[in-house]
Amino acid sequence: MKLSERVLSLKESPVRKLVPVANRAKEAGKKVYHLNIGQPDIKTPKVFMEAINNYDTDIIKYSFSYGEPVLIHAIQDFFKRDGIVFSDKNILITNGGSEAVTFATIAVCDPGDEILVPEPFYTNYNGFTGEVSAKIKPITTKAEDGYHLPKKADIVKLISPKTKAIMFSNPGNPTGTILRQDEMDMIAEIAIEYNLFIISDEVYRGMAFDGLEGISMGTIKGIEDRLIILESVSKRYSACGARIGAICSRNEELMANILKLCQARLCVATLEQIGAAALYKLPQSYTESIKNEYQKRRDIAYNALSQIPGVVCKKPTGAFYFIFQLPVEDAEEFIVWMLEDFELDGETIMLAPAEGFYATPGLGRNEARIAYVLNEDGMKRAMYILEKGLEAYQQIHR
Numbered sequence: 001m002k003l004s005e006r007v008l009s010l011k012e013s014p015v016r017k018l019v020p021v022a023n024r025a026k027e028a029g030k031k032v033y034h035l036n037i038g039q040p041d042i043k044t045p046k047v048f049m050e051a052i053n054n055y056d057t058d059i060i061k062y063s064f065s066y067g068e069p070v071l072i073h074a075i076q077d078f079f080k081r082d083g084i085v086f087s088d089k090n091i092l093i094t095n096g097g098s099e100a101v102t103f104a105t106i107a108v109c110d111p112g113d114e115i116l117v118p119e120p121f122y123t124n125y126n127g128f129t130g131e132v133s134a135k136i137k138p139i140t141t142k143a144e145d146g147y148h149l150p151k152k153a154d155i156v157k158l159i160s161p162k163t164k165a166i167m168f169s170n171p172g173n174p175t176g177t178i179l180r181q182d183e184m185d186m187i188a189e190i191a192i193e194y195n196l197f198i199i200s201d202e203v204y205r206g207m208a209f210d211g212l213e214g215i216s217m218g219t220i221k222g223i224e225d226r227l228i229i230l231e232s233v234s235k236r237y238s239a240c241g242a243r244i245g246a247i248c249s250r251n252e253e254l255m256a257n258i259l260k261l262c263q264a265r266l267c268v269a270t271l272e273q274i275g276a277a278a279l280y281k282l283p284q285s286y287t288e289s290i291k292n293e294y295q296k297r298r299d300i301a302y303n304a305l306s307q308i309p310g311v312v313c314k315k316p317t318g319a320f321y322f323i324f325q326l327p328v329e330d331a332e333e334f335i336v337w338m339l340e341d342f343e344l345d346g347e348t349i350m351l352a353p354a355e356g357f358y359a360t361p362g363l364g365r366n367e368a369r370i371a372y373v374l375n376e377d378g379m380k381r382a383m384y385i386l387e388k389g390l391e392a393y394q395q396i397h398r
């Protein structure tokens with residue numbers, strides 16, 4: 001029996017593929033500081049479980065395919081804070097932001113179609129587009145430019161008759177970059193000129209540092225019919241396991257068709273939607289508090305990394321990641337070595353190799369992504385272990 005070319009061509013997630021190596025390190029008695037995955041250690045706000053506990057029902061029924069109204073209304077109010085108005089039909093609840101990306105891709109691409117994506121990009125975009133045999137056309141961004149977009153002329157030359165959309169996460173995973181207003185305006189301009197959809201992945205929105213705001217694409221006028229915004233409770237509300245996200249667009253034809261995909265998978269878990277509604281109702285002060293916490297962690301990680309000889313990184317301004325160059329040839333080999341062969345008083349760290357965040361072959365080989373999702377003490381200790389590990393690795397690999 002032969003498996004499909006589609007599934008065979010998918011790549012393993014670089015964030016998760018080294019998990020068996022980490023598990024072996026743990027079985028051998030090592031403590032592993034996980035800096036490889038965006039799983040925050042911040043407590044999920046109590047309102048999540050309270051709302052579920054107060055939900056009075058005898059039967060856990062199927063939810064509506066489009067989602068629970070209480071959650072849809074809470075998301076509408078969340079966007080209204082920024083003057084962005086979505087009707088009930090403009091929001092569909094999904095199984096995490098992941099399903100929102102998948103549905104957006106299925107809805108806009110036929111097999112062989114292309115989506116422009118600034119690279120390095122959230123590595124699972126490869127999986128989501130691969131599932132529908134669409135292709136990512138990378139817009140390469142560079143560390144020295146803070147991973148900001150190149151000039152319009154460099155972007156439009158990548159557009160072909162097969163290009164259907166431009167997709168990006170803002171704030172960026174894995175770069176931590178926040179798009180400037182002029183970049184957002186440029187994306188809108190290109191999308192209008194070349195008749196493309198804009199898939200704006202805003203699952204980290206609000207997590208912006210150094211006084212930056214991290215504005216939604218939804219604030220830009222004139223792109224209402226082509227804009228698809230992706231949402232999630234995973235990161236902002238530290239609720240990754242709830243698996244609640246949303247796809248939001250004012251293009252009613254698009255949403256009516258995505259609803260068919262929602263119906264085909266029946267619905268999203270009922271109780272988690274009830275909990276998620278309470279999260280979206282949290283005041284702005286909640287986002288401010290987590291933002292301050294992540295800014296502190298960003299400073300610890302960035303200050304420590306930028307002092308390690310041979311490490312090259314730019315200060316990121318959002319989300320809770322950044323990508324940096326290591327003074328090694330092959331970052332994946334170093335990461336595996338840290339897990340298998342290195343320990344400092346029984347402890348080691350795990351990073352994500354960055355090659356899988358690029359579509360252009362060869363890029364990112366000596367880079368890693370760090371997720372600064374540990375508390376201040378954990379981050380300080382992890383950075384110290386990294387520094388000592390690198391010293392030891394370089395001694396061996398001279």
Ligand SMILES: Cc1ncc(COP(=O)(O)O)c(C=O)c1O
Pocket residue numbers: 038095096097098099122169173201203231232233234240243244245
């Ligand atoms: C940019 C981006 N989009 C979407 C997702 C998917 O998140 P979830 O499916 O947990 O909502 C992630 C998760 O790491 C992400 O980093």
